[in-house]
Amino acid sequence: MRLAIGGAALALAAALGLAPGAARAGLFDDEEARKAIVELRARVAALDDQAKLHATTSASELAALNTQLTEQLAGLRRGLLDLNNQLEAMRGELARLRGNDEQLARDIAEAQRRQKDIAQAFDERMRKLEPIKVAIDGTEVMVDQNEKKAYDDAIAAIRTGDFDKSVNLLGTFQRRYPAGPYSDSARFWYGNALYGKRDYKEAINAFRNFVTAAPEHPRAAEALLALANSQAEMKDPKAARKTIEELMKAYPASEAAQAGKERLASIK
Template structure:
């Protein structure tokens, strides 16, 4: 645009000069000297005005171009600032994503730990010797540990394990079974008196337990070992009377028949 204005201004100046050169000749031919001078002055004023207008247009164009350049520079700076801000936000977003991932991992670890602790203390549903009851994981573990000792014929340690179990879990659903197996372990260790007491407690406290008839038969065996035939006979008679349909009662009747 600036170049076009400069070209127009030059063209007007050239035309004005040419006209001024030719005009006096024509003016002498048509007008007088005064009229010719006035015409030349008017023409020069027009040329000067055109040149001034062209100069103003050039200045305005230059000023507009400078403003445009400043606007472009400012826009470029703003774009760079936005890019820098975007890069910063992306970095923050990546950091936040890593932190969230780490928190999620920690949450999973904590939840796994809580679940594990709950499994250690949460009651288990147990079915044992015809009974259904709840027991803690530790309770189940200790009872099974005592049973393992008995299966290995470690009767002394088994007796200790059952006695410890009964003290540690006085209200356990395993109690009648623990009493029965404790009496058997004591019998196997020749602790006949202790065996009688363990089996007698089972009979007294848990008369409906499926191990009770067997405990009475085992108690009679201990009484025989203690040289108490009268007590053994009484136990066998009570067994046959209280649990007539049990296998233990059938064995008791056979034993009583041999004693007659």
């Protein structure tokens, strides 16, 4: 900057039409020239001061601007870092929520499966407890499934010839279901099971109880014939003949009455 100002002074001197050496010699003799030189020097000094001030002010502004930009850049970097951290946190939270959603979906599916299994098991138990329709000696009735199974087990024992087992099962059945739909049939088959195990005395009591309790039962006539046969096995022909007469009188059109009539000839 100083070189520029010095150059400006020389240029000004040249503009005044003075050579460097001649100007210096002539000016000291001429008052006007000295004034011009003083004025010129003042102007040059002013220009130099102005240039210095301008340079100083520009550097300060640039430094301030640079500081400001640096701070702004640092702030932007911090903001970008914060945003990046927030983004990573949001990604982690999203992954966690997705994992929770997947686990929740699995939990819901498992709960639904368990609920379905429980409902099916409950329905199955209810079906086992619900009465079912069966035909007992020609009559359709609703019966408890457990009662039906107990009755069927006892009859199955008779069919296989296991009369001891059948007597025990039917005895238990009558105590457990004394007024159930199978009660009359149970008494009838209980008498037959006793007859099968050759316990004729108890068979007589069972058949008599059956006929007394259910005289209109489809098997009542058959029970009287079995009663007469039990009496005959007990060597009591008089009682046997009397029972057959009772059979023919009470149920004259039954097959059991016809069979009893034929049986009379062999009872002595």
